[in-house]
Structure formats: C-alpha cells, structure tokens
Amino acid sequence: MGTSVEQRKDKITRLKRSKAGDYVAEIFFDELQFVLNEDLLEHILVVCHGMNTRVKSKDVLNVSLRYFPTTNSHKEFVTLHLARNSMYHQLPEFLFHPLVISMPGMSNKEIVDAIRTNKKQEREQIAFFSFFDTAFFKEHVNIINRHLNFFSNPISRQNLNRAIKKLQNVPLSISSYERYKLFLFLCQAEKYKENLPAIEKLFAIVLNLEVSLRYVPHYITAPIYQPVGKGVLGFTIGLNGNIQCEEDNLEAVIKLKEHADDYAYLNQLVSTVTAILNFFILSIRNITVKYVVLNDYGCILGKNRLGYDTNL
Known part of the structure; x- marks a missing residue:
C-alpha cells in the first residue's frame, strides 16, 4: 500500500461524504480505486447487512479498513458495508434460526438472552457468507468495468473496431480511429x-x-x-x-x-x-x-x- 493508514482513512472518509457516497457500490468502488490509486479487487471484503425501510436508496452504508493476521505480518482489506441482501438473507430462515424464539414459561431475561443469541448467530452467518458475497461483488465489478472502460480498454476497443467495420460494410482506406469517429456521426x-x-x-x-x-x-x-x-x-x-x-x-x-x-x-x-x-x-x-x-x-x-x- 503506497500511502499511510491515516492518509488512506482520510481519503476514504472524504469520498464517503462526497456525492460518490450515493453511487451504487460497484461505481463507488471504482471511484475508491481511483482516489487511492490502487487496484483493490484482491483487497476488498463485502458485508451485506440486508435491506430495510430505513436504508431507502443508499447502497453504500460505510467503508472501513480491516486487518487479518498472516504468517509474518497482516493483510489489509477495504470493507464495504452494503445495504443489500446477502446469500444468508436469500436462504430460508429455519436453516439457521429456530422458528420460534420464546417458549411458554420463559422469563423476560430468558427471552432477552434468546434474542441476543439469535442476533449473534445472524452476525456470524453474515460474516460466513460475506466471502461468497465478495466473490459475487467482484464479478459485478468486472462486468461494470467492461461497460465503464469500453472505449478505453485495448481489448474492448479492438472488438469495437471490428464491430464498426462490420456494420459499415464499406471498404474505406482510413485508420481505425477515423472509422470510430465516422461511426459516432453515423449514429x-x-x-x-x-x-x-x-x-x-x-x-x-x-x-x-x-x-x-x-x-x-x-x-x-x-x-x-x-x-x-x-x-x-x-x-x-x-x-x-x-x-x-x-x-x-x-x-x-x-x-x-x-x-x-x-x-x-x-x-x-x-x-x-x-x-x-x-x-x-x-x-x-x-x-x-x-x-x-x-x-x-x-x-x-x-x-x-x-x-x-x-x-x-
């Protein structure tokens, strides 16, 4: 990582408070990589907290830095907290929790303890499925990047030039860039x-x-x-x-x-x-x-x- 931890946290905080904080998570992540000038795809962790009425239309709830121990040091991950349903939220609830928390004859303290235990299990399950959610998120990022960088990516540009040449279907002795400009006018x-x-x-x-x-x-x-x-x-x-x-x-x-x-x-x-x-x-x-x-x-x-x- 090129910058210090405090500098990175400051950049992340300013980005969260900007208009980019209202973007969908994939676009926000692309902006985050641009601000930090780093490729974070292998250093990203996604935690989906589920959707509720309070979330409204905001996709990115928070961004934080997490550190996981390695053999000789630690590894830093940028954690995106999203207002999306995890794989955990898509599966039937009875797979992880009892259908009924309270039982007849339970005291108020026992009911509160049961609720806390149920909530703890929920956090553990979200943490377990976060690695699967992260894998899906990375695929979404790759798909979005293919659209965002369609005109700048060399491979995508070659495919575009071949498509333009096929669509025009006219022998023209001009460069690929001139064909591309002509294509924009033909649109x-x-x-x-x-x-x-x-x-x-x-x-x-x-x-x-x-x-x-x-x-x-x-x-x-x-x-x-x-x-x-x-x-x-x-x-x-x-x-x-x-x-x-x-x-x-x-x-x-x-x-x-x-x-x-x-x-x-x-x-x-x-x-x-x-x-x-x-x-x-x-x-x-x-x-x-x-x-x-x-x-x-x-x-x-x-x-x-x-x-x-x-x-x-």
Whole structure:
C-alpha cells in the first residue's frame, strides 16, 4: 500500500461524504480505486447487512479498513458495508434460526438472552457468507468495468473496431480511429442527411480534410424521342433538348494544402470521400469528387495546371 493508514482513512472518509457516497457500490468502488490509486479487487471484503425501510436508496452504508493476521505480518482489506441482501438473507430462515424464539414459561431475561443469541448467530452467518458475497461483488465489478472502460480498454476497443467495420460494410482506406469517429456521426445520420454544411464539418473532424460541397443541376442530354417517321406525334415524337431533372447532383471539391504527386493516394482520397458521402446523400444524386490545391496562384509554364493548382 503506497500511502499511510491515516492518509488512506482520510481519503476514504472524504469520498464517503462526497456525492460518490450515493453511487451504487460497484461505481463507488471504482471511484475508491481511483482516489487511492490502487487496484483493490484482491483487497476488498463485502458485508451485506440486508435491506430495510430505513436504508431507502443508499447502497453504500460505510467503508472501513480491516486487518487479518498472516504468517509474518497482516493483510489489509477495504470493507464495504452494503445495504443489500446477502446469500444468508436469500436462504430460508429455519436453516439457521429456530422458528420460534420464546417458549411458554420463559422469563423476560430468558427471552432477552434468546434474542441476543439469535442476533449473534445472524452476525456470524453474515460474516460466513460475506466471502461468497465478495466473490459475487467482484464479478459485478468486472462486468461494470467492461461497460465503464469500453472505449478505453485495448481489448474492448479492438472488438469495437471490428464491430464498426462490420456494420459499415464499406471498404474505406482510413485508420481505425477515423472509422470510430465516422461511426459516432453515423449514429446521428438523420441529423447530417443532405445537410451540406454539417457534412463539411464532418470531413474536417473525421479526416482532417477541407471539403466544399454544392448542388449542381442534373441535365439529361441523351435524345428521348424517336426520329421523324418512326414515332407518334405527342407520344414518341417531340422537341429534343437538355432536360433538367428535379433532383440535383452533388459536387465535392477536396481542397489540398500542398501538392500531391501520388495519384494512387489521390484516387484513394476520392474513393474515400465518395464512400462517406454515400452514407448521407440520397442515392439518386450523382456524386462528383474533384480536388484542387489551395494558396498557389502562380503560373509556371509546363508545371502548373489550370483548375488544379492554378486559379485565374
């Protein structure tokens, strides 16, 4: 144990008097380990005093330190006194106590002695079953910790990353952390659906990428009528021309801060942006992704390209 007994007792007392004293025992125990900066799972003892009307909703009644002798020294245990039913309280009462304490002809003193004996047996049985209660409590703590540390535990995080990859079911060339951030946004997909300013912020957070989005009209340029002499006027014959559709297309422009000569990387970037946009943009829209380089307004013949790294 890293700190002195008095320091440990003072920390425990302050924790009991704080708001943490109203937490359920498993959460309180996690806070206690954090305050003492120790792993107490093998140094914990749980004593369940049963539930009654006076307890109300408070789970942790008290916390104390107990010392058990060993061969050459002693072993310290942090004892949690809980307002919960022990295994002892769950078993039939007649296994440990007589059904009737008082008998005909007993004096008041004999009745009081019988009650005291019964109460002593109860304390002994609670102490006996406290080791079983402690074992169950430790399992509860492990289960609670799995939820509390779900995002910080390395093993749990690996399982989460595999689950996220399976749920997204889209080949994305991004890191596990970027997938995780994208997953958090997908949990609120309705909030970002067709919301272009919000999607632009999403790209900045997930990929640290500046992407500009805008709608562009979609025109049908292919002839839809038959040649004269092969169709019916008003049905398959009419005036040809570009037809503007009701739903616009989407144009995304990736704004790069520096030149990128690796075209494989650029193609991968375009594919990634397109795949992410497909989560939030209606499938009837045609998505076009372009890329330009910012902050380069010079023009060197033979090296710069208009519309990519040069603006007029």
